[in-house]
Amino acid sequence: MLAVRMVRTLSKHVAKQLSERPRIVHGQDFPTIEGWSVDLSAKTPSVSAEPTSNVVWSDERGFSISQVGPAGSKRMQVTFGTDISMEVDGLQRRVSNTSWRELNSADAHHFLADQVYPRILAQEGALIVHAGSFISRDRSVLLLGPSGRGKSTLIASFDQSGFVSMGDDACWISNEDGFALAESLYPSLRLFQDSLAAVFAGTIQTAPVGSHTMKRRVAPRPYLESRKVPVAAVFSIAEARSDEITVQRLSNADACMTCVENSFALDPSNAAQAAWRLKQASYLARAVPFFEIAYPRDYARLPEVRRAILDQVALLEPA
Amino acid sequence: MTDILLRILTPSPDAAESAVGDETVLLHLVNGTYYGLDAVGTQIWRMLKDGAALPDICRRLVEDFGVDLPTIESDVRAFLSDLLAQDIVIDG
Numbered sequence: 468m469l470a471v472r473m474v475r476t477l478s479k480h481v482a483k484q485l486s487e488r489p490r491i492v493h494g495q496d497f498p499t500i501e502g503w504s505v506d507l508s509a510k511t512p513s514v515s516a517e518p519t520s521n522v523v524w525s526d527e528r529g530f531s532i533s534q535v536g537p538a539g540s541k542r543m544q545v546t547f548g549t550d551i552s553m554e555v556d557g558l559q560r561r562v563s564n565t566s567w568r569e570l571n572s573a574d575a576h577h578f579l580a581d582q583v584y585p586r587i588l589a590q591e592g593a594l595i596v597h598a599g600s601f602i603s604r605d606r607s608v609l610l611l612g613p614s615g616r617g618k619s620t621l622i623a624s625f626d627q628s629g630f631v632s633m634g635d636d637a638c639w640i641s642n643e644d645g646f647a648l649a650e651s652l653y654p655s656l657r658l659f660q661d662s663l664a665a666v667f668a669g670t671i672q673t674a675p676v677g678s679h680t681m682k683r684r685v686a687p688r689p690y691l692e693s694r695k696v697p698v699a700a701v702f703s704i705a706e707a708r709s710d711e712i713t714v715q716r717l718s719n720a721d722a723c724m725t726c727v728e729n730s731f732a733l734d735p736s737n738a739a740q741a742a743w744r745l746k747q748a749s750y751l752a753r754a755v756p757f758f759e760i761a762y763p764r765d766y767a768r769l770p771e772v773r774r775a776i777l778d779q780v781a782l783l784e785p786a
Numbered sequence: 787m788t789d790i791l792l793r794i795l796t797p798s799p800d801a802a803e804s805a806v807g808d809e810t811v812l813l814h815l816v817n818g819t820y821y822g823l824d825a826v827g828t829q830i831w832r833m834l835k836d837g838a839a840l841p842d843i844c845r846r847l848v849e850d851f852g853v854d855l856p857t858i859e860s861d862v863r864a865f866l867s868d869l870l871a872q873d874i875v876i877d878g
Contacts, residue, residue: 718809718822718824719806719807719808719809720806720809720810720811720822720823720824721822722806723804723806723811723822724811724820724822727811727813727820735818736818738800738802738815738816741802741813741815741818742802742813742815745802745804745811745813745820746804748804748811749804749805749806749811752806753806753807
């Protein structure tokens with residue numbers, strides 16, 4: 468009868484109101500973030516001379532985060548594989564390329580927008596979740612999950628069936644007047660070739676995402692939304708389990724932990740920041756219903772998946 | 787080995803908590819483990835925070851849920867063993 472026990476750790480992934488939150492600005496070559504300087508020239512000697520102190524987080528895809536300098540330093544290094552790394556200096560508010568090579572425009576854009584800036588915003592107190600989002604009846608629906616879970620394909624599918632997409636990767640969650648609001652960090656839509664061919668009829672203009680992925684970035688959609696939109700529901704995308712499409716409501720505690728699990732952090736080892744993310748996630752879990760959706764990864768079933776999500780959202784709408 | 791119910795256990799100072807409705811999520815700030823409690827687990831956690839002795843917690847659960855004491859004690863032992871293993875509660 469007693470006490471559901473659920474244990475997870477923050478090792479894999481780890482609403483403050485900001486009156487003037489920094490915004491990501493999309494320049495011609497690479498995006499910048501307000502209030503921060505970005506130096507993308509090859510490795511700076513002052514940085515290279517100082518050894519990285521310790522890895523505080525890593526994942527199976529080759530991403531890692533290290534603290535630079537002594538414990539308590541506000542300098543973190545975000546690294547992918549062996550050839551892309553950037554240092555984030557929280558005191559100087561500066562992002563520096565610490566790779567051994569200069570980064571091309573696609574790599575710089577991808578790494579800054581998808582890896583570095585979400586973590587900087589999280590460090591500054593924002594709850595940034597790994598989620599794509601689209602709009603249904605003036606409310607946003609978030610599709611939550613780690614990379615490779617199918618967020619982009621599903622968002623593209625909604626896009627092609629007439630819904631307004633907000634983005635496919637990261638959402639800023641805020642709390643205004645008791646409402647949970649979501650805003651895409653930037654209007655991205657990035658897909659592998661097979662998803663592009665399956666979801667988009669005819670040809671579509673794309674550009675490479677970066678040198679280490681075969682994904683293609685879909686040219687900005689003219690109607691991609693970049694405003695804050697009240698959140699209707701969050702769907703956590705589970706791995707495919709069978710041919711069945713299942714939607715299950717998550718308990719508040721499960722919703723909170725799922726949210727924390729899929730949130731960005733610059734320094735996952737920072738206890739105060741972790742506690743703050745927990746508070747923000749619990750707010751979102753209380754404010755918005757969370758569901759887990761599992762479905763077969765079959766492009767032909769995408770209309771059914773969309774219907775399952777929309778039917779669930781419709782049930783939440785006031786009569 | 788001493789029965790866990792005879793020990794004095796207290797919430798770790800490294801455990802952060804956040805209420806989500808009648809449930810609670812606990813986060814160990816040092817090892818990064820987080821732990822979800824349902825309504826009953828939340829009730830036990832609150833009594834632990836209030837300094838209640840474990841036998842008293844069990845008796846209270848018997849009264850509240852009408853379940854026999856051996857069943858409650860078995861469940862509470864398993865529950866506290868998990869929290870202890872994650873350092874979310876400590877001997878105190």
